[in-house]
Amino acid sequence: MSAAPNPQQNHLLAALTNEVLERLLPHLELVDMPLGMVLYESGDTLRHVYFPTDSIVSLLYVMESGASAEISVVGNDGVIGVALFMGGESTTSRALVQSAGSAYRVLGKRFKEEFNRHGDMLQLMLRYSQALITQMAQTAVCNRHHSIDQQLCRWLLLSLDRLRDNKLAMTQELIANMLGVRREGVTEAAGKLHRQGVIDYSRGLITVLDRAKLESLSCECYAVVKRETDRLLP
Amino acid sequence: MSAAPNPQQNHLLAALTNEVLERLLPHLELVDMPLGMVLYESGDTLRHVYFPTDSIVSLLYVMESGASAEISVVGNDGVIGVALFMGGESTTSRALVQSAGSAYRVLGKRFKEEFNRHGDMLQLMLRYSQALITQMAQTAVCNRHHSIDQQLCRWLLLSLDRLRDNKLAMTQELIANMLGVRREGVTEAAGKLHRQGVIDYSRGLITVLDRAKLESLSCECYAVVKRETDRLLP
DNA sequence: GGCTGTCTGTGCGCTACCGTACAGATATAA
DNA sequence: TTATATCTGTACGGTAGCGCACAGACAGCC
Numbered sequence: 001m002s003a004a005p006n007p008q009q010n011h012l013l014a015a016l017t018n019e020v021l022e023r024l025l026p027h028l029e030l031v032d033m034p035l036g037m038v039l040y041e042s043g044d045t046l047r048h049v050y051f052p053t054d055s056i057v058s059l060l061y062v063m064e065s066g067a068s069a070e071i072s073v074v075g076n077d078g079v080i081g082v083a084l085f086m087g088g089e090s091t092t093s094r095a096l097v098q099s100a101g102s103a104y105r106v107l108g109k110r111f112k113e114e115f116n117r118h119g120d121m122l123q124l125m126l127r128y129s130q131a132l133i134t135q136m137a138q139t140a141v142c143n144r145h146h147s148i149d150q151q152l153c154r155w156l157l158l159s160l161d162r163l164r165d166n167k168l169a170m171t172q173e174l175i176a177n178m179l180g181v182r183r184e185g186v187t188e189a190a191g192k193l194h195r196q197g198v199i200d201y202s203r204g205l206i207t208v209l210d211r212a213k214l215e216s217l218s219c220e221c222y223a224v225v226k227r228e229t230d231r232l233l234p
Numbered sequence: 235m236s237a238a239p240n241p242q243q244n245h246l247l248a249a250l251t252n253e254v255l256e257r258l259l260p261h262l263e264l265v266d267m268p269l270g271m272v273l274y275e276s277g278d279t280l281r282h283v284y285f286p287t288d289s290i291v292s293l294l295y296v297m298e299s300g301a302s303a304e305i306s307v308v309g310n311d312g313v314i315g316v317a318l319f320m321g322g323e324s325t326t327s328r329a330l331v332q333s334a335g336s337a338y339r340v341l342g343k344r345f346k347e348e349f350n351r352h353g354d355m356l357q358l359m360l361r362y363s364q365a366l367i368t369q370m371a372q373t374a375v376c377n378r379h380h381s382i383d384q385q386l387c388r389w390l391l392l393s394l395d396r397l398r399d400n401k402l403a404m405t406q407e408l409i410a411n412m413l414g415v416r417r418e419g420v421t422e423a424a425g426k427l428h429r430q431g432v433i434d435y436s437r438g439l440i441t442v443l444d445r446a447k448l449e450s451l452s453c454e455c456y457a458v459v460k461r462e463t464d465r466l467l468p
Numbered sequence: 469g470g471c472t473g474t475c476t477g478t479g480c481g482c483t484a485c486c487g488t489a490c491a492g493a494t495a496t497a498a
Numbered sequence: 499t500t501a502t503a504t505c506t507g508t509a510c511g512g513t514a515g516c517g518c519a520c521a522g523a524c525a526g527c528c
Contacts (some may be wrong), residue, residue, distance in 0.1 A: 352496070381484075419486085437493090437494060
């Protein structure tokens with residue numbers, strides 16, 4: 001939160017025409033997003049739509065057993081709360097702040113007013129929804145076919161793209177929850193990356209040293225999602 | 235295909251108001267959907283939107299290595315080609331006919347004309363999209379945490395719900411492709427179900443004998459998706 | 469300083485699933 | 499009938515990841 005927050009830091013808000021943005025601005029509320037904050041739980045009626053500026057939010061699914069897995073990750077490239085305009089009002093996932101920062105939020109009711117004008121906002125939200133679908137689909141196959149080593153690389157890259165610098169405040173325990181694996185599995189994978197000089201870390205602070213190497217060690221899933229997202233939301 | 239095909243066999247078409255349906259009817263084309271037919275490949279520009287009556291279509295992701303995994307399954311409860319109205323025109327997945335039958339299709343252009351009236355069709359498609367998102371998310375976590383045995387049960391139930399009778403024309407090889415596992419893994423899981431009297435099968439024809447048992451052996455994922463789908467699309 | 473809680477590293481047996489190989493069974497074609 | 503392709507069953511070694519247990523490292527607090 002070094003720079004003063006600005007709605008335009010969120011790519012979706014920045015992509016709106018001035019006309020739409022100016023209608024929305026009075027309803028935008030800047031909120032602090034501390035690590036671990038839960039925006040909503042599975043089944044909750046959504047009250048707001050969130051546009052992160054420098055924070056990152058994970059859409060996390062928690063099972064009956066308590067085991068969890070990340071479905072999608074949203075930063076300044078997206079919005080949290082698509083279920084609001086989809087018409088469902090709630091989802092089966094939890095939205096959890098994975099990297100602290102800030103976000104702009106709008107009351108669901110106000111947001112729907114703009115959405116229901118069936119103009120730019122509708123088009124933009126539809127395209128974003130497809131990007132979200134792509135990411136979820138890729139997560140599903142990645143969970144099926146790729147090793148923890150590869151998935152950790154993918155996950156680091158996804159987070160990195162949504163941050164200003166190359167540092168992530170994140171313990172291995174939390175990463176394990178996101179990936180839906182054991183903490184020890186993350187420790188081993190991170191150890192390998194460390195030995196190869198790709199990352200450095202200590203007590204919850206990860207520094208990426210060699211992004212190119214990270215990309216080469218990642219599975220195809222990162223690149224596929226990035227390419228498709230860039231295509232849908234230029 | 236015993237009964238004469240009728241657009242109303244598709245739940246989404248049946249949910250439309252008469253006004254909308256009558257506008258759409260002249261553009262609906264009944265098509266045969268043979269097993270193995272590919273409606274579109276990853277990256278293809280979608281030409282039609284498909285509303286299955288008694289056929290079942292799998293949205294399948296195929297990776298660089300050739301390995302695959304099913305992302306979602308669509309029958310008379312849904313529609314294939316959401317990317318058309320989302321604005322992307324293409325997706326990263328393949329649409330494959332998993333159970334033969336028929337479907338009604340509409341040219342993308344005609345469909346978008348109705349969609350862009352921003353009436354019932356828009357609302358319905360948005361709600362369906364959320365149901366699709368729910369299914370994909372559940373698939374992702376299921377791939378991470380559940381055994382082949384459980385997933386086979388889930389998969390059989392999903393298929394069963396979209397068929398008229400309790401018979402599936404499906405080889406173990408094909409099921410393995412859908413689940414993204416080895417064919418031998420499916421053979422073993424199916425063998426267990428057979429020994430328990432839950433299913434019977436031979437050479438590509440599976441008969442479900444004890445649906446209740448199947449549900450009890452399945453992971454929670456089936457019920458979660460069904461409950462949420464019923465909520466979104468009553 | 470010492471105490472305590474959190475984070476990371478490591479080891480070990482276990483299981484599910486994979487890759488591979490091959491054999492038997494059943495349908496279709498010659 | 500025989501031949502061939504397809505489908506299913508079984509076996510076996512290899513391995514990635516799990517559950518569990520515990521040890522060391524580092525930070526903050528008293």
